[in-house]
Amino acid sequence: MTSVSLWAVGMTTAPRKLPTLEQSIHSLADAGWNEPRLFVEPETEIPGAAQSLPISLRDETLGAFPNWYLALTELVLRQPLAEAYFLCQDDVLFASGxxxxLEQRLWPARKVGVVSIYCPSHYANEKSEGFHLENHGWDNWGALAYIFPNSSARKFLSDLLVLNHRGFGPAEGMRNIDSVVGLWCQRSELNYFVHTPSLAQHIGDTSTIWMRGSNRGRRRAREFCEKIDVTGVAQY
Structure with missing residues (x-):
């Protein structure tokens, strides 16, 4: 385990019937990150308080996976020496503090592909507190809040099958971020870690991908830690 202090942080956002971007930005600030770069799909309303943040505005709609992949690429190119690349979505609340x-607990193992601080409800069953493995390949769930070590971010972005997802993946490669990341971890023999209890909560009740998507069932954390301190004391 090595401590992390140098971060590159981004948030992808797209138009929603019920916008949650402002709430997510405020929550991320309470968690400790005040200036995420926003990766903005066209026609997304940017709240006034967020307009001073660094913004990468797409000139045409890219879709969830392309916008996310380009966002991670841009973070790596803008901050090549970052120790952790944290890329989250615009419908998430984060644990205060x-x-x-995380800076005292990353990384949970030597071979880390990605850490998800969001824990879907079906991953929480009878798990002890802390990081645990969920190496399910294509069947991995939950791309709301991923953290990549520097070397893993670079390996992921340059992986041929990851690059080919846009051209040959399901739904024209527009979605399945979690599946692509999970499968890459499995093929690369790198671990996919999830934290229990969840350190992030899904709040978007409308999906930018799925017509009938909501934040219920497997798309919501069963236990969400609303506040945590460096000693690991959590409040639910």
């Missing part, structure tokens, strides 16, 4: 907690 999260940054200090």
């Amino acid at each position: 999260l940054r200090g907690y």
